[in-house]
Amino acid sequence: MDLFAKPVTSGLVAIVGLPNAGKSTLLNYLLGQKISIVTPKPQTTRNRIVGIVNDEKYQVVFVDTPGLHKSSDPLNIEMVKVAMDSLTDVDLVLFMVDVSLPLPPKVQDKKEQEIKGYLEQVKCPAIMVLNKIDLIDKRKILPLIDAYSNLFPFKAVFPASALDGDGVDILFKEILELLPQGPRYFPEDIPTDASERFLCGEIVREKVFLLTGQEIPYSTAIQVESFKEDSNTKMVTIHASIVVDKKSQKGIVIGKGGKKLKSIGIAARRDIEKLLGTKVLLKLWVKVKKNWAQDENFLKELGL
Ligand SMILES: Nc1nc2c(ncn2[C@@H]2O[C@H](COP(=O)(O)OP(=O)(O)OP(=O)(O)O)[C@@H](O)[C@H]2O)c(=O)[nH]1
Numbered sequence: 001m002d003l004f005a006k007p008v009t010s011g012l013v014a015i016v017g018l019p020n021a022g023k024s025t026l027l028n029y030l031l032g033q034k035i036s037i038v039t040p041k042p043q044t045t046r047n048r049i050v051g052i053v054n055d056e057k058y059q060v061v062f063v064d065t066p067g068l069h070k071s072s073d074p075l076n077i078e079m080v081k082v083a084m085d086s087l088t089d090v091d092l093v094l095f096m097v098d099v100s101l102p103l104p105p106k107v108q109d110k111k112e113q114e115i116k117g118y119l120e121q122v123k124c125p126a127i128m129v130l131n132k133i134d135l136i137d138k139r140k141i142l143p144l145i146d147a148y149s150n151l152f153p154f155k156a157v158f159p160a161s162a163l164d165g166d167g168v169d170i171l172f173k174e175i176l177e178l179l180p181q182g183p184r185y186f187p188e189d190i191p192t193d194a195s196e197r198f199l200c201g202e203i204v205r206e207k208v209f210l211l212t213g214q215e216i217p218y219s220t221a222i223q224v225e226s227f228k229e230d231s232n233t234k235m236v237t238i239h240a241s242i243v244v245d246k247k248s249q250k251g252i253v254i255g256k257g258g259k260k261l262k263s264i265g266i267a268a269r270r271d272i273e274k275l276l277g278t279k280v281l282l283k284l285w286v287k288v289k290k291n292w293a294q295d296e297n298f299l300k301e302l303g304l
C-alpha cells in the first residue's frame with residue numbers, strides 16, 4: 001500500500017437485518033457482481049461476506065452478514081454471532097427489513113421490538129433500508145418510513161428495491177456522505193477478500209438450497225476437498241462434498257438415478273465457470289456426518 005496515497009472516502013459498512021430481508025441481493029447490486037449467494041429461503045448466508053466497491057474517490061467495504069434471529073441451535077447461534085460481531089468496528093450500519101409482507105399488527109409489533117433489541121447494540125451511525133418496495137403499493141411507503149424512523153435515531157430511512165436497484169443510488173450517495181476520509185484497506189482490483197475456493201463452495205450450497213425442499217438446505221454444508229488449476233489448460237478441477245445430517249437425506253440429495261445431484265452439479269458448474277472465467281470440472285459427493293451442526297470443530301472448518 002502506498003503510504004503517501006491521498007486519503008479517500010473509505011470505511012466499513014455492515015449490512016445487517018432479519019433473515020431474507022435482501023441483504024445479499026443488495027451487496028451484489030452494489031458490487032455489480034454476484035459474490036454472495038441468494039435464495040428465497042431464510043438463513044441462506046452463514047458467513048461474513050465482504051464486497052469492496054472502488055472508485056478514484058472512495059473505497060467502501062460492505063460486509064454482508066447472516067440474518068438476525070432467535071435460535072437455540074449451535075449453527076444458528078454462531079451465524080447470529082457473526083452478524084452481531086459485525087456491528088462493532090464498522091463505520092456505518094445498514095439495517096435492512098423486508099417491508100413487502102403484510103403482517104398482522106401484533107406480529108409487526110413483535111418484529112419491531114425484536115429489531116429495536118438488535119439496534120441497541122449499534123454504536124455507530126445507522127441507515128434503515130426498507131427493502132422490496134417493488135412489491136408494495138407506493139402509497140404505503142411514507143407511513144412505513146414514519147414507523148421505522150421511531151425505532152432508532154437513524155441518519156436516514158430509505159425505501160429501496162435491492163432486486164431492481166430502485167433507491168440504491170441515493171442510498172449509496174448517503175453512505176459516501178457518512179463515511180470518513182482514510183486509506184484504502186484493500187487493493188483496488190479485488191471485489192472481495194473471500195477465496196475462490198470458499199465462493200465455489202457457496203455456489204454449490206446455493207444450488208442445494210434452490211433445488212431441494214424442506215429441511216435439506218438447513219441440514220447441508222459444503223466441504224471443498226480440492227481445488228486445482230491446470231497450469232496449461234487453465235481448467236479448474238474441484239472436488240466437493242455435500243455434507244448432510246442423516247442417511248435418509250443422502251438419498252434425497254442424490255435423487256432417483258442420481259438425477260438431483262446431477263442437476264445441482266450442472267447448475268453449480270455453470271455459475272462457477274462464470275465466476276472463475278474458465279472451464280471447470282466439478283465432482284460432487286454426498287457425505288453423511290451426523291449432527292455436524294453441533295460439532296464445534298466442523299463449524300470452525302466452515303468459518304464459523
Ligand atoms: N421482489 C423483491 N425481492 C427481493 C428484493 N431483494 C431481495 N429479494 C428476494 O428475497 C429473497 C432473499 O434475498 P437474500 O438477498 O438472499 O436475503 P438475505 O437478507 O441475504 O437473506 P439471509 O442470508 O437468509 O439472511 C430472494 O429470493 C431475493 O431474490 C427486492 O428488493 N424485491
Ligand SMILES: [Mg+2]
Pocket residue numbers: 023024025036037038044045064065066
Ligand atoms: Mg444473505
